[in-house]
Amino acid sequence: MNENIYSNISDLYSHLMRFIDYKKWANYIYKISKEIKDKNIFSLELASGNCALANYLVDKFYFYVVSDLSSNMLVKASAKIKNKVSCNFLALPFKKKFNFVFSCFDSVNYLTNKKEFLKMLDEVANILDENGIFTFDASMENNSLKYQKYLNRKGDYKGIKYEQISRYSLKNRIHKNKFIIDFGNGVIKEETHYQKIYRFEDYFEMISHSKFSVLKCYEAFSFTNANANSERIQFVLKKRN
Numbered sequence: 001m002n003e004n005i006y007s008n009i010s011d012l013y014s015h016l017m018r019f020i021d022y023k024k025w026a027n028y029i030y031k032i033s034k035e036i037k038d039k040n041i042f043s044l045e046l047a048s049g050n051c052a053l054a055n056y057l058v059d060k061f062y063f064y065v066v067s068d069l070s071s072n073m074l075v076k077a078s079a080k081i082k083n084k085v086s087c088n089f090l091a092l093p094f095k096k097k098f099n100f101v102f103s104c105f106d107s108v109n110y111l112t113n114k115k116e117f118l119k120m121l122d123e124v125a126n127i128l129d130e131n132g133i134f135t136f137d138a139s140m141e142n143n144s145l146k147y148q149k150y151l152n153r154k155g156d157y158k159g160i161k162y163e164q165i166s167r168y169s170l171k172n173r174i175h176k177n178k179f180i181i182d183f184g185n186g187v188i189k190e191e192t193h194y195q196k197i198y199r200f201e202d203y204f205e206m207i208s209h210s211k212f213s214v215l216k217c218y219e220a221f222s223f224t225n226a227n228a229n230s231e232r233i234q235f236v237l238k239k240r241n
Contacts, residue, residue, distance in 0.1 A: 005110070006049070008189040009179050010072040013050055015157040016164075025104065026056030028221050032236060033061070033100050035133050035215070044098040044127070046089045046136075047107030051077035061100070067092075090116060092123045099132035106139035106232070109195035112174070114206055117198075121210040125239060134212065134237045137220050141197050143231040144168040144175045151177060159184060173197045200228040203235065212237040 006013070033041060040062035048054055048066035050073050058064045058081060068074050071086040087093050089103070090111075101124050111117045124134050151166035161182040168175045177193045198206075207214055218224060220232035 005191065005193055006068075006070040006073050008181050008191045009162075010050070010070060010076060011160060012157055012162055012179075012181065013073065013076070014052065015155070017052070020052075022052045023056050024221070026053055026060075028234075029053070029102055029104065029135070030057065030060050031223075032102075032135050032234070033133070035236065036099055036131070038099055038131070041100050042096070042098045042129075043100040043102070044094070046101065046103040046124075047105065047110075048077075048084075049073045049105065051081045051084075053104055054081050065094075065098075089123060090119050092127055094127045096127070097129045097132075098127055099129040101128055101132065101134045103136040106137060106195065108136050109139050109175070109197065110193070112194055112196040114202075117206050118210060121207065121212055121237075125211040128239060130239055132239070133215070135235060137232055137234045138203065139175070139195065139197060139232055140200065140228075140230055141168075141173065142229060144197050146231060148175070168197070173199075200226070200230070200233070203233075207235075207237065211239055213240050 042063045043061040045054055045066045048068045051066050054066050055078055065083040065085060066077065066081055067085045067087050069088050074084045074086055077084060108117065111120055128134055145168065148166045148168045151164055154163045163180045165178040173196060175195045175197055179191045181189045204214065214235060215238045216236035217226045218234040219226045219230050220234045226233040
């Protein structure tokens with residue numbers, strides 16, 4: 001993974017994501033956590049970004065840690081978020097075990113090859129309690145095809161001008177988002193994000209080679225079974241016996 005992603009757009013992130021219903025998303029994640037029978041849930045959020053989701057979840061769990069590759073994003077968190085760790089989810093530094101680990105906002109799509117995806121699963125397995133749950137969402141091809149035109153945009157936020165150029169390649173299944181950011185005073189930065197849009201069956205194949213099995217696979221934000229035509233899917237994994 002590129003360790004510099006979100007280093008330049010951190011000042012714009014809340015603006016770019018202003019239409020996201022974080023409360024609804026948080027309630028959905030909390031409902032999934034009910035799969036865990038333990039009263040005290042030790043939760044780890046991967047790729048937490050600016051912790052906007054954590055604001056709605058931190059008080060719902062016994063212990064809550066947020067983590068993100070970008071320290072620039074984590075510093076945007078509100079004061080109520082106490083346990084923040086800047087780390088790569090391909091090299092999780094935790095010695096403690098968690099019984100609920102989750103990742104949102106199609107963060108796993110930033111793992112652009114199967115080797116990285118399997119490495120991430122292995123890292124999570126190492127810090128997940130034997131009876132714990134790992135859940136993540138993934139963006140699918142229909143989502144890229146539907147929304148890429150809306151992600152070609154320009155704007156101005158607090159004196160920062162930006163342009164986002166979004167392209168999805170059907171050939172290599174890579175969704176590319178390029179950001180051109182003008183901070184003023186002649187300072188212009190570019191930041192490019194690449195996300196792999198795996199096939200529905202690819203996830204099951206990769207998971208079958210890990211320490212996990214698929215407990216549930218939902219249409220995101222619902223408890224309806226997902227399929228290859230879903231725009232966004234929510235996996236709920238448990239460790240193999």
